[in-house]
Amino acid sequence: MKTIRVGGVPEHFNLPWHLCIEDGDFEYENIRVEWHDYYGGTGEMTTALRNGDLDVAIILTEGIIKDIIDGNPSKIVQTYVDSPLIWGIHVAQNSKFNTLVELEHTKAAISRMGSGSHLMAYVNAKNHGWDLSKLQFEIVANLDGAVKALTADKAQYFMWEHFTTKPWVDSGVFRSVGTCPTPWPCFVIAIRDEFLENNVHDIKKMLDVINVKTVSFREIPKIEETLALRYDQKLEDIREWMDVTSWSQFQLPEEDLEEVQDYLQDLKLISKKMPGSKIISNLEEEII
Numbered sequence: 001m002k003t004i005r006v007g008g009v010p011e012h013f014n015l016p017w018h019l020c021i022e023d024g025d026f027e028y029e030n031i032r033v034e035w036h037d038y039y040g041g042t043g044e045m046t047t048a049l050r051n052g053d054l055d056v057a058i059i060l061t062e063g064i065i066k067d068i069i070d071g072n073p074s075k076i077v078q079t080y081v082d083s084p085l086i087w088g089i090h091v092a093q094n095s096k097f098n099t100l101v102e103l104e105h106t107k108a109a110i111s112r113m114g115s116g117s118h119l120m121a122y123v124n125a126k127n128h129g130w131d132l133s134k135l136q137f138e139i140v141a142n143l144d145g146a147v148k149a150l151t152a153d154k155a156q157y158f159m160w161e162h163f164t165t166k167p168w169v170d171s172g173v174f175r176s177v178g179t180c181p182t183p184w185p186c187f188v189i190a191i192r193d194e195f196l197e198n199n200v201h202d203i204k205k206m207l208d209v210i211n212v213k214t215v216s217f218r219e220i221p222k223i224e225e226t227l228a229l230r231y232d233q234k235l236e237d238i239r240e241w242m243d244v245t246s247w248s249q250f251q252l253p254e255e256d257l258e259e260v261q262d263y264l265q266d267l268k269l270i271s272k273k274m275p276g277s278k279i280i281s282n283l284e285e286e287i288i
Helices: 012-022 042-051 061-069 116-127 143-151 162-170 193-198 200-219 223-230 235-243 254-266 283-287
Strands: 002-008 031-037 056-060 074-081 086-092 107-110 136-139 157-161 174-181 187-192
Touching: 002 012, 002 042, 002 200, 012 031, 012 056, 012 200, 012 223, 031 200, 042 056, 042 061, 042 116, 056 061, 061 074, 061 116, 061 187, 061 254, 074 193, 074 200, 086 116, 086 143, 086 162, 107 116, 107 143, 116 157, 116 174, 116 254, 143 157, 143 162, 157 162, 157 174, 162 174, 162 235, 187 193, 193 200, 200 223, 200 283, 223 235
Parallel strands: 002 031, 002 056, 107 136, 107 157
Antiparallel strands: 056 187, 074 187, 086 157, 086 174
8 A cells, every 4th residue: 555645734725635544435445545744834845845844745835836936845736725725914913903904014923944834924015015135034843932922022913824824813822914826726636646657657646536526525424513623613713615616636827836836036036937848747647
């Protein structure tokens, strides 16, 4: 049985993977998926791919594209969630800041350089016409680190997925001052080149299994209640999230790849663009 090490954030988007593991769907195809939670998000996963500690990452589109351009030996094999990610913009409950515009000259808490929270701080700043050269960052590793940094005023705002951070808003740890959706599909599936080259058939079988699950995910009995319980969410928040979330079973379109690269280059986060063949891999062609 082939073992494949798969990683992602411990968020509701990835429940289909856990259900496939628990239901034995991968093992039926003679595959053992070994799941790893990455609380540090995209930056932590790109490092794990580079180091060979992870075979497959369910990862933010803009983050992995940037890191592949920066030398990460990996390829995108499929879009996973093709709806935008809704980033919440948060301040501490006792913060003196009450509106997004007031945050222009303050410091953003980010999980690490190159992470989604780092890149989206630039996207948010661009949206509001801020001077990108003056953005300031405090590296906090994860959500718990952000709580500590904002509470101690070491950083003044933090961007993380809206629904994941909603319980911290509801409990009075954070206040929400706005949202910032990604301009492109939010999650893709990326695989280390070495693992991809040697395991194409097993990877194809793994993707077939997860794609069957995401196609039928909304029809699973009491799935909203399951999501709310597992991820400590209010049922009404889960229903709102389900309304704005759609999964994909197809490769990232070239036009989306171009849009992400254009955006990253405009923000001066990459120095060059790369052809699609260097960033994405068509598994059907690999098998042939």
